[in-house]
Amino acid sequence: MRTINLYVDDLRDKPTGFRVARTMKEAVWYLENYDVNILSLDHDLGEWKGVLLPTGYDLVKHMCEHGLRANKIYIHTDNNVGRENMYQTLLGARRRGFIDSDIEIYHYPITENKYSG
Template identity: 80%
Template sequence: MGTQKINLYVDDLRDCPSGFVVARTFQEAIHLLENHEVDMLSLDHDLGEDLQGNLLPTGYDLVKYICEKGLRANKIYIHTDNPVGRENMYQTLCGAKRRGFIDSDIEIYHYPIAKNKYSG
C-alpha cells in the first residue's frame, strides 16, 4: 500500500480539478486505488469507447471492483451526468457498505465535489 495520500478523479473527458490526480480509464483508476491511499474519490460513469466503438469499462464497473476487492477511499463523490449510472453506483456503494464489503466509515455522496468542466 502506498503511503502517499491522493485525491482521485476518474473521468475520460472532463478537466481534472485542482488537488486531484486524474485517471482516464478503469485500469488507471484501479492502479491508483491499489497503490495509493485515496482520501477523496470522484467518479464519472461513462468512460468512453474503444477504437471499435465498444463501451469501455464504466465507473459502475469500477464501483463493483472496489466493492469486490474491499478497496477504499475516505470519501466517494459521484459527478456523472448519467442519472441511471449515478443511481446504480450510489446504491451499489451504499449496499456494499451496509453488507460490510467496504469499510463502514466511508462517506458516500450522491453529488460532485467539484464543478464539472470541459475545456477540450
C-alpha cells in the same frame, strides 16, 4: 502510502488538487497504490472502436469485490441511471460489509464539472 485525491473521468478537466484516471484500469492502479482521500466518479468512461469501455459502475463493483477504498466518494456523472446504480451499490456494499463502514458516500459532485476539450 502517500495520500491523494482521485478524479475518474475520460473527458473532463482535472480539478485542482486531484490526480486523474481516464480509465478503470488507471483508477484501480491508483486505488491499489495510494491512500485515496477523495474519489470523484464519472460513469461513462468512453469507447474504443465502437465498444464501451469499463464504466465507473464497473469500478465500483471492482472496489466492492476487492475491498478497495477511498475515505470519501462523490459521484459527478451526468448519467442519472449510472449515478443511481453506483450510489446504491456503494451504500449496499457498505451496509453489508463489502467496503469499510466509515467510507463517506455522496450522491453529488464535490467539484464543478469542466470540459475544455
